[in-house]
Amino acid sequence: MTDQPIPSIKLKPILVSACLLGLPTRYDGKTKRSQAVIDYLQRENLVPIPVCPEQLAGMTTPRDKTFFxxxxxxxxxxxxxxxxxxxxxxxxGRPMNAVFCKGAKLVLQIARLSDCRHALFKERSPSCGVHEIYQEDERVPGVGVTTALLINAGLDVISEEDL
Ligand code: SF4
Structure with missing residues (x-):
């Protein structure tokens, strides 16, 4: 019996907002688990790297809601x-720009360490929003702080609503 070569499956890493994968990282201690996201990752042979910029920055969970x-x-x-x-x-009313920048930089560091060029993020979060954010209670076009840093660094960022 000859040894059959093991078929190689090309798996690509992708940063994913941890809350979309079912981790309870949201400000209210809940998740935003998305079956569509999980199906997409499987279908595309992607290896998810869960990140929560706000937790990485040292914010507690639960924590105060934040917005632009x-x-x-x-x-x-x-x-x-x-x-x-x-x-x-x-x-x-606490200013959060510096904390959000810290979380964004740590996510970019993880992307570089894992040679990751893609991200799938939660829409409308002040960190992870891709097409829209909240200014006070109003939904407006714009990106979150981590999304902006990743795009500036050349990563491809999509939201769960793009799937
Ligand atoms: S910062 Fe991003 S990953 Fe963390 S809870 Fe908010 S949307 Fe989810």
Missing amino acids: VCGDGYDVLADNGQVISAQVISEK
Whole structure:
């Protein structure tokens, strides 16, 4: 009997918002598990790398809800500290730009360490939003802070609503 070569399956890594995979990482301690996301990962032979930028930045779970007051993730990254063109705050009014930038940088570091060029993120989160975010209670076009940093670094980012 001859040894048959083991068929090689090409598996590609992809960063995935941890809450979409069923991890209870949301500000309210809940998940946003998406069967469509899990089916997509299996169908496309993708290896998910779960990330939660807000937990990576050291925020607790549960934690205060956060949202943009003005601007979006790109503006937060571009903010030079002199003119505030973007602001993420917690529901108690605490400024969160620095914390969100910290989480974004750690996610980018994970992407580089795992040679990952793609991300599948949760829509409308102030960290992970891809097409829309919340400014106060209003849904507006824009990206989250981590999404902005990954796109600036050349990664492809899609949301669960693109599937
Ligand atoms: S920061 Fe991203 S991964 Fe973490 S709970 Fe919010 S949407 Fe999910």
